[in-house]
Structure formats: C-alpha cells, structure tokens
Amino acid sequence: MSAHHHGHQHGHACGHHGGGKNRHGRAFAVATALNVGFVAVEFGYGVLARSTALMADAGHNLSDVLGLLLAWGAMRLSQRRPKGRYTYGLRSTSILAALTNAMLLMGACGAIAWEALRRFAEPPAVAGLTVMAVAAAGVVVNGVSAWLLMAGSRGNLNIRGAFLHMLADAAVSLGVVLAGAVMYYTNDFYWLDPAISLAIVVIVLLGTWGLLRDALRLALNAVPPHIDMEAVRAYLAAQPGVTEVHDLHVWGMSTTESALTAHLVMPAGHPGDAFIDDVVGELKAHHAIHHCTLQIELGHTAHSCSLL
Numbered sequence: 001m002s003a004h005h006h007g008h009q010h011g012h013a014c015g016h017h018g019g020g021k022n023r024h025g026r027a028f029a030v031a032t033a034l035n036v037g038f039v040a041v042e043f044g045y046g047v048l049a050r051s052t053a054l055m056a057d058a059g060h061n062l063s064d065v066l067g068l069l070l071a072w073g074a075m076r077l078s079q080r081r082p083k084g085r086y087t088y089g090l091r092s093t094s095i096l097a098a099l100t101n102a103m104l105l106m107g108a109c110g111a112i113a114w115e116a117l118r119r120f121a122e123p124p125a126v127a128g129l130t131v132m133a134v135a136a137a138g139v140v141v142n143g144v145s146a147w148l149l150m151a152g153s154r155g156n157l158n159i160r161g162a163f164l165h166m167l168a169d170a171a172v173s174l175g176v177v178l179a180g181a182v183m184y185y186t187n188d189f190y191w192l193d194p195a196i197s198l199a200i201v202v203i204v205l206l207g208t209w210g211l212l213r214d215a216l217r218l219a220l221n222a223v224p225p226h227i228d229m230e231a232v233r234a235y236l237a238a239q240p241g242v243t244e245v246h247d248l249h250v251w252g253m254s255t256t257e258s259a260l261t262a263h264l265v266m267p268a269g270h271p272g273d274a275f276i277d278d279v280v281g282e283l284k285a286h287h288a289i290h291h292c293t294l295q296i297e298l299g300h301t302a303h304s305c306s307l308l
Contacts, residue, residue, distance in 0.1 A: 024159065028072035031145035031166065035065045038141045042134050049130040052119045056112040056197040057138065057169075057176060063108040064165050067101040071162045074098075078254050091254035094158040095218045098255060101161055102212035109201045109208070116197035123190040131180035131193075138173030142166050157218070157255035161211045168207050172200050221251040224258050224288075232260070232287050239279060241266045243299065250289065259291040267299045 039061045046054030074097030077090040146166035149159055179192040214225065223229050227250055236245045244265035253259050260283060276294060283289040 024075060025072070027148040027151075028068060028075070028162075031148050031162075032065060032068045032072065034141050034145055035061055035068065038138060039065060042138060045130055045134045049134075051131050052116055052194050052197050054131055054134055054176070056116065056200055057135070057172065059108060059112060061138075061142075061169060063104050064162075064169065066104055067165060068162055070097040070101050071158050074158055088253055088259075091257060092219075094156075094255040095215055095252065098158050098161050098211060098215035099219055102208050102215055105165075105204055105208045106212070109205050112197055113201045116194040116201070119194040119197075120191065123194060129180070129184050132177050132184065135173045135176035135180060139170050139177065142170035142173060146170060157211070157214055159255075161215075164207050164211070165204075168203050172196075172203055175199060215255075218252040218255065223250045224252045226288060227258060228287070232283070232289070235282065235287070236262060236264060236279070239264070239275075241268050241271055243267060247295075253291065257290045258288060259293075260289045261293045261295075263295045263297055265297050265299045269298065270296050 039058050042054055042061065043058035046052075046058055071094075074093040077093040080090050082089045143166075146163055146169075149163040149166060176196050179196045182189050182192060218224065229248075229250060232250065233245055233248055236242065236248070242264050246263050246265070248260070248262040250258060250260045279294065280292045283292050
C-alpha cells in the first residue's frame with residue numbers, strides 16, 4: 001500500500017449558473033449605459049454652472065463607470081473554463097478588478113480633494129438651480145443602478161464594490177441637491193459647493209477602504225473573511241479515523257469561490273471515496289469552500305508540504 005493517498009473533488013458556487021450570469025450581465029450593461037450618459041450631462045452642466053461639486057461628482061461617476069466595466073469584464077473572464085497554464089481558469093480576475101477599482105477610486109479622491117481645497121480660497125458663484133436639477137437626476141440614475149446590482153452584491157465582493165459605490169453616489173447626489181437649494185434660495189453660502197466636494201471624497205474613501213482591504217487580502221491568498229479557519233480545522237480533526245490535520249490551507253480563488261488543501265493522517269488506512277465525498281460536501285455546505293483537495297496519509301510518510 002502506498003504511504004499516502006489523494007482525495008479530490010470539485011464544487012462550484014451556484015452563483016455561476018447561466019441565469020445568474022445573464023442577469024448580472026444585463027444589470028452591468030444597463031448601469032454602465034445610465035452612468036456614461038449621466039457623466040456627460042453632469043460634467044457639461046457643471047462647467048456651465050461653475051460648480052466644482054458637479055464636476056467632482058462627474059469625475060467620481062466616471063471612475064465608477066471604469067469600475068463597472070472592470071467588474072463586468074472580470075465577471076465574464078472568471079467564467080472561463082480552466083485551460084492550458086490557467087488550471088483554475090481566470091477566476092482571480094475578479095480579485096484583480098476589485099483591487100484595481102479601489103486604487104482608481106483612491107486616485108480620483110485625491111484629484112477631487114485638491115480641486116475643492118483650491119476653490120475654498122475663492123468660491124465662485126454657483127447656479128444653484130442647475131446644481132439641484134442635475135444632482136436630482138444623479139439620485140435617480142445612481143439609485144436605479146444600485147437597485148440593479150443589489151441582487152448580485154450578496155456574497156460577491158466584485159459586484160458588492162460596484163453596488164456600494166452606486167448607493168453612496170445616490171446619497172452624495174442627495175447632499176448636492178440640498179446644498180444647491182441653500183445656495184439658490186439664499187444667493188449665498190457658495191463655500192458649500194467645495195465643501196460638498198470634500199464630503200464626496202470622505203464618503204468614497206470610507207467605502208473604498210473596505211473594498212481595498214478585502215481585495216488586497218484575497219490577492220495575498222489570505223483566508224476569506226467569511227471562513228472560520230479554526231472551525232474548519234476542528235471539523236476535519238473530528239472525523240472518524242483522523243489523528244492529525246496538517247498543511248491546511250484555505251484561500252480565495254475569486255471573489256465568490258474558495259479552495260482548500262489539507263493532509264489528514266489516518267493510520268487505519270484510506271477510508272474510501274464515500275468518506276471524501278461526505279467531507280467535501282460538508283465543507284461546501286457549511287463552510288462555503290467550493291474546491292477541496294484532501295491527502296490521506298497513514299502516518300509514516302516522510303513527505304511534507306509544510307511552508308515553515
């Protein structure tokens with residue numbers, strides 16, 4: 001009998017069914033089209049109204065368009081089957097898209113903040129009514145976009161990032177409406193315009209930090225936040241015949257799928273394929289681990305995969 005055996009089974013999240021793919025694809029297409037049109041309108045009116053807040057929000061919405069395109073493209077690429085040197089397919093493109101999206105937003109925030117601070121010195125007169133009208137349209141566009149992406153945001157960091165940005169934009173646009181109303185009815189308080197720009201920066205940074213942190217962790221093969229590593233180890237160690245669990249690794253293959261490898265020491269011998277099937281099924285159902293590779297060892301092998 002050989003010193004160790006391998007148990008291997010694949011499992012995939014149900015979020016990749018054809019209906020889900022098409023539904024999320026349509027949501028991205030409509031949300032992108034709405035935001036492209038709105039960016040052009042908002043920036044044009046921002047120039048005419050001399051509103052930094054409108055131009056800043058248009059710049060941020062443009063970065064959202066890029067983010068939507070990145071997330072959409074990554075979603076499509078992550079659905080490709082494994083081929084050649086890409087033995088996991090292109091699943092990790094969703095992680096790269098989320099990370100790139102976060103960094104683009106950080107850069108946009110810096111540019112917006114710089115322009116707003118420059119205008120604080122000499123706030124220009126702003127056409128408050130124009131600001132209100134365009135920002136009100138933004139509430140509708142961003143609100144509809146967030147609603148379209150809401151269903152796909154559950155359990156998908158890639159789509160969740162796009163959803164949260166749309167939701168935050170709707171709230172920010174509402175703030176711009178209120179500032180525009182104050183400037184219109186008082187013909188004063190023009191400092192509110194760059195102040196709203198800085199508020200946009202703060203809100204976006206707060207939302208982007210979580211996205212950047214989670215995406216960076218996944219890119220570094222950290223254990224996904226929804227998986228309790230100690231609970232997984234305890235479950236494997238509690239299986240009949242298992243005397244030791246070592247070389248346990250869990251990482252995210254994408255923003256929705258995770259993988260596990262582990263060595264199980266079972267001195268009594270290999271328990272059979274049914275044992276492997278049961279363990280893999282439990283890991284998928286109760287620990288959200290979709291791709292598992294288990295190596296069974298009798299306890300007297302010199303082989304080790306330890307990274308220590």
